[in-house]
Amino acid sequence: MSWARKILRVDLTKGTCTAEPLKMDWAALYLGQRGLATKYFTAEVDPKVDPLSPANKVIYATGPLTGTMASTGGRYSVITKGPLTGAIACSNSGGYFGAELKMAGWDMIILEGKSARPVYLHIENDHAELLDAAELWGKSTWDTEAWLKKHFQDPQVRVSGIGPAGETGCLYAAVVNDLHRAAGRSGVGTVLGSKNLKAIAVRGTKGVGNVKDPAAFMKATAAAKKVLADNAVTGQGLPKFGTQVLMNVINEMGALPTRNHRDVQFDGAKDISAEAMHAPRKTDGKPNLVTNQACFGCTIACGRISKIDESHFTVVNKPQYWGASGGLEYEAAWALGAANGVNDLEALTYANFRANEDGWDPISFGATVGAVMELYEMGVLKKEQLGIEAPFGSAQALTFFADQVGKGEGFGKEIALGSKRLTAKYGHPDLSMTVKGQEFPAYDSRGIQGMGLAYATSNRGACHLRGYTVASEVLGIPVKTDPHVTEGKAGLVKAFQDATAVFDSSGLCLFTSFAWTLQDVAPQLQAACEGDWSLDNLNLVGERIWNLEKEFNLAAGLTKKDDDLPPRLKKEAAKTGPAKGLVNGLDKMLPEYYQLRGWNAEGVPTAETRKRLGTAALK
Amino acid sequence: MQKSLHIDPAKCTGCLQCEMACSYENYQVFNPAKSRIKVFDFHHTGRKVPYTCTQCDEAWCLHACPVEAIKVDAATGAKVVLENVCVGCKVCTIACPFGTVNYVQDTGKVQKCDLCGGKPACAEACPTGAITYVDADWTGLEKMRQWAQKLDSQPAAGHAD
Numbered sequence: 142m143s144w145a146r147k148i149l150r151v152d153l154t155k156g157t158c159t160a161e162p163l164k165m166d167w168a169a170l171y172l173g174q175r176g177l178a179t180k181y182f183t184a185e186v187d188p189k190v191d192p193l194s195p196a197n198k199v200i201y202a203t204g205p206l207t208g209t210m211a212s213t214g215g216r217y218s219v220i221t222k223g224p225l226t227g228a229i230a231c232s233n234s235g236g237y238f239g240a241e242l243k244m245a246g247w248d249m250i251i252l253e254g255k256s257a258r259p260v261y262l263h264i265e266n267d268h269a270e271l272l273d274a275a276e277l278w279g280k281s282t283w284d285t286e287a288w289l290k291k292h293f294q295d296p297q298v299r300v301s302g303i304g305p306a307g308e309t310g311c312l313y314a315a316v317v318n319d320l321h322r323a324a325g326r327s328g329v330g331t332v333l334g335s336k337n338l339k340a341i342a343v344r345g346t347k348g349v350g351n352v353k354d355p356a357a358f359m360k361a362t363a364a365a366k367k368v369l370a371d372n373a374v375t376g377q378g379l380p381k382f383g384t385q386v387l388m389n390v391i392n393e394m395g396a397l398p399t400r401n402h403r404d405v406q407f408d409g410a411k412d413i414s415a416e417a418m419h420a421p422r423k424t425d426g427k428p429n430l431v432t433n434q435a436c437f438g439c440t441i442a443c444g445r446i447s448k449i450d451e452s453h454f455t456v457v458n459k460p461q462y463w464g465a466s467g468g469l470e471y472e473a474a475w476a477l478g479a480a481n482g483v484n485d486l487e488a489l490t491y492a493n494f495r496a497n498e499d500g501w502d503p504i505s506f507g508a509t510v511g512a513v514m515e516l517y518e519m520g521v522l523k524k525e526q527l528g529i530e531a532p533f534g535s536a537q538a539l540t541f542f543a544d545q546v547g548k549g550e551g552f553g554k555e556i557a558l559g560s561k562r563l564t565a566k567y568g569h570p571d572l573s574m575t576v577k578g579q580e581f582p583a584y585d586s587r588g589i590q591g592m593g594l595a596y597a598t599s600n601r602g603a604c605h606l607r608g609y610t611v612a613s614e615v616l617g618i619p620v621k622t623d624p625h626v627t628e629g630k631a632g633l634v635k636a637f638q639d640a641t642a643v644f645d646s647s648g649l650c651l652f653t654s655f656a657w658t659l660q661d662v663a664p665q666l667q668a669a670c671e672g673d674w675s676l677d678n679l680n681l682v683g684e685r686i687w688n689l690e691k692e693f694n695l696a697a698g699l700t701k702k703d704d705d706l707p708p709r710l711k712k713e714a715a716k717t718g719p720a721k722g723l724v725n726g727l728d729k730m731l732p733e734y735y736q737l738r739g740w741n742a743e744g745v746p747t748a749e750t751r752k753r754l755g756t757a758a759l760k
Numbered sequence: 761m762q763k764s765l766h767i768d769p770a771k772c773t774g775c776l777q778c779e780m781a782c783s784y785e786n787y788q789v790f791n792p793a794k795s796r797i798k799v800f801d802f803h804h805t806g807r808k809v810p811y812t813c814t815q816c817d818e819a820w821c822l823h824a825c826p827v828e829a830i831k832v833d834a835a836t837g838a839k840v841v842l843e844n845v846c847v848g849c850k851v852c853t854i855a856c857p858f859g860t861v862n863y864v865q866d867t868g869k870v871q872k873c874d875l876c877g878g879k880p881a882c883a884e885a886c887p888t889g890a891i892t893y894v895d896a897d898w899t900g901l902e903k904m905r906q907w908a909q910k911l912d913s914q915p916a917a918g919h920a921d
């Protein structure tokens with residue numbers, strides 16, 4: 142079984158919490174977590190809804206393997222219509238919160254309406270209630286968690302919620318759990334804030350005790366763990382270096398977007414790399430990295446725990462930042478570093494701590510600061526407006542804005558709107574490095590062609606976690622393809638997108654896919670859950686989920702025009718490195734992609750495709 | 761030969777596979793709330809420390825029990841709670857200096873680590889080697905080996921090249 146078979150509906154307007162049975166016929170088609178929540182969401186919410194109005198909803202969803210002994214089985218997702226993009230938003234997080242929710246006996250929480258005053262949701266097994274959050278409003282995610290643990294006199298309560306960024310309307314506010322794990326992207330935290338919901342505190346002591354065939358499940362999960370342990374990336378690279386293992390690799394291949402994508406290589410990459418995090422600092426002789434850490438159930442343990450140098454300018458006389466906390470992973474290190482030309486590892490770590498503390502997405506923030514710095518160097522933005530000189534490479538400016546953005550102070554208020562709105566306001570919309578209004582992550586699509594198509598077609602806006610062809614084009618997983626060519630990338634992107642949708646719907650971490658394919662996932666699902674979770678069916682389920690998300694976006698008013706890249710990536714060739722002279726060849730890949738998807742030339746699923754997948758146009 | 765659980769906190773990542781393995785072994789459920797081994801996360805230092813019963817020779821819990829519900833397993837040396845005898849008075853939970861015997865609301869009895877009859881599920885599940893099950897007289901062997909290796913890489917004493 143492994144689904145708890147129960148969802149919690151919370152009406153914030155009325156202040157009620159009601160249990161409902163999980164629709165098992167939908168679970169058979171959409172599995173769980175991302176897929177199943179998208180099914181509920183699209184069935185209940187008008188695609189044209191204003192994302193920050195009470196009519197929008199937020200779904201917290203676990204997968205069938207969340208809270209089990211399957212490696213990495215601790216994930217949950219937050220699904221809503223995103224305020225940054227106007228598209229479907231779906232962000233995934235690890236830590237311990239998701240498993241705790243499942244162990245309290247819930248597959249999902251549907252949050253609807255809007256509370257008249259700030260509230261938080263308290264769940265203890267079957268019991269759920271909304272409580273007054275007047276004392277929590279304005280608090281950081283760290284202080285909120287500490288307050289709730291103290292209030293309930295229970296150190297084992299797990300907390301997920303928003304910081305000041307979600308309250309002040311920062312359009313890329315994150316949902317943060319367990320202090321430094323986050324459903325980080327697309328502004329899912331902004332929507333929680335618009336509903337006056339500060340946090341969810343949960344304690345679950347029921348556990349997960351209903352896997353279909355326990356003996357087969359223990360066998361399948363043990364075999365799959367061995368695959369992770371024996372693989373060089375998941376067994377050695379990620380535990381030792383984290384995702385930061387990529388920094389030097391991607392820089393060398395000329396695909397590290399630098400200074401708002403003006404360049405594709407960063408001379409300071411080595412200073413902000415995994416190797417730099419391990420090296421003793423000149424100042425105090427200690428490395429930035431303290432240890433690695435796992436999320437619930439994870440046998441990989443890619444998480445970084447770092448300590449900032451106490452003498453660094455960002456934390457002098459600020460002992461609250463001297464302890465160990467969530468360190469840099471690759472995307473954040475890139476966005477806070479290379480995207481702005483900043484090579485000060487301690488400053489990036491500080492900005493990363495602030496992102497977790499105040500609850501905002503370091504990728505969108507860092508990339509937006511990159512655009513601000515470019516506008517500053519062009520003379521469009523001035524010191525008087527910004528409150529500080531902001532040339533590329535300024536760690537001072539980066540951390541100055543990081544202090545402002547969550548609370549919406551000073552120019553941070555404008556940075557909080559993301560680069561699309563900011564560059565448009567100052568007359569240079571072409572300088573926004575976004576798709577559908579969401580900032581790119583850390584791979585330049587001139588040097589890794591497939592990623593251009595993956596970004597352009599990602600249902601939640603520019604994102605590396607929707608179709609990670611880097612695995613194939615750079616690392617050779619499952620097969621090596623040439624990163625500089627467009628041929629064959631349409632099929633590659635589709636395959637990655639569909640498989641990813643399955644990983645994200647199962648309760649497992651996508652990082653397992655450095656070693657696992659769906660062939661490793663299928664036996665685990667099959668042993669845990671009733672129904673057909675064969676490889677063939679899983680491929681179909683993934684495709685169905687992708688198409689349902691697409692239907693939502695189409696009905697929300699997005700068109701082929703939104704499946705595009707900024708002109709810089711299609712016109713300004715890479716200046717250095719192995720990809721020198723290349724632009725992204727999106728126009729060569731997109732028509733083939735639509736065709737492979739069974740969509741027409743405008744990117745709309747054909748009647749035949751809808752019939753095959755059991756989807757339909759949404760109204 | 762008796763064996764002991766040997767814990768090396770420096771290797772622990774906080775994955776909680778051990779807690780799930782423990783609850784699954786004893787209650788057929790994945791549920792850290794029912795685990796007899798607990799992993800503590802000291803956030804400010806980044807340290808994670810797994811902690812469970814050390815199976816004292818002169819076990820306080822065993823001596824405190826008024827109904828003799830805690831017995832020694834002769835094969836493993838584990839101090840084992842006999843559920844059918846335990847009356848749930850919780851005196852043992854007060855007696856144990858380390859807090860490693862605890863009450864379970866669901867059953868009305870106490871529980872503690874019983875070394876799984878000689879095949880500890882936590883040690884088997886731990887992916888990092890933070891929990892191992894080793895010769896009780898030689899829990900220091902691995903540390904000794906590491907120090908010996910350091911010596912081995914020094915120039916040999918009294919050896920003149």
Ligand code: SF4
Binds near residue numbers: 213235435651
């Ligand atoms: S691989 Fe990393 S992110 Fe994924 S579950 Fe493990 S520790 Fe968490």
Ligand code: SF4
Binds near residue numbers: 814816820822856857
């Ligand atoms: S429960 Fe406590 S007193 Fe009893 S054997 Fe274990 S450590 Fe000793």
Ligand code: SF4
Binds near residue numbers: 773775777779810
């Ligand atoms: S299984 Fe091992 S690494 Fe994981 S929490 Fe337990 S002791 Fe730590």
